[in-house]
Amino acid sequence: MFQRSIFFSCLLVMAGCASQPVGEFIPYYQVETTKPYDDVLAELESAIAENNFRITGHSRIGKVIRDRGTADFPDYDTIQFCNLTHAKTLLLMSPHSVRHMPCNVVMYNYQGKTIVSTHLLPTDTENPELNEFSAKMNELLKQIVDFAIEQ
Template identity: 55%
Template sequence: MSRIPSAIFASTILLLPACATTRPDPEPGYYHAETVKPYADVLAELELAITERNFRITGHNKIGSVIRAREHIAFPDYDTIQFCNLSLARRMLELEPAAVAYMPCNVSVRSERGRVHITTHLLPTDSANPRMGEFARDMNRQLREIVDFAAEP
């Protein structure tokens, strides 16, 4: 393959716009995706994805809208949603009591430069207890699926 077609191919791939993208996690222990979907749609789809997987929403902090209302200023959207499944929580705590520090599950949503960013904490998978590592990998898969569902076009 000559250099010109390779450069054109590489440039084309890099410039293709995407409605929903997953990018490298902002830091270890997190999973991040972004979309151009309306913010309210992302929140609604997060709630749907969470409840469809038998998690119960235990909290929803509407940080951005509260700051806007209290301060009477233009302020971007920021939300956090906390959720839990008591059966899974019990199983995790029986495997590793110190894992209570990772509860409840949490997803954050923010609006920035015309995109909606969705981030969740992941459970560490390097436990000395192989069953806990397996549990964490399964939970992380579910957390990624929740984020991806909300980011899908």
């Protein structure tokens, strides 16, 4: 079981490192706070739900590593979420946009701060309608992240 988990983790890392299409830059939005980690996580989950997204996955990577014997390992979480109406709109405009789904937020502790980061959708495609949709989604993603870190 442990070996299978390692194997699938390696596959995910390799997929994440796969090259992106030429000329495409995938931006991200990152903020930090001194607010307690668990508070940020709870606020993030709340903000996702309040904006009509459904959490489709939550990996508590740091907790799992601690549970497997590394007691002092820090928190690392990834949360994936989706809104099917938005997903349908995006995919009808560009089937290639599936590589940007689902929405993803990562959280971790670093030097006494909680870091929260999300990938943004590219807004510099050849499709003006897609760029406009992506810009609106990016603002929504930033609002979700910002809500989570507010003191």
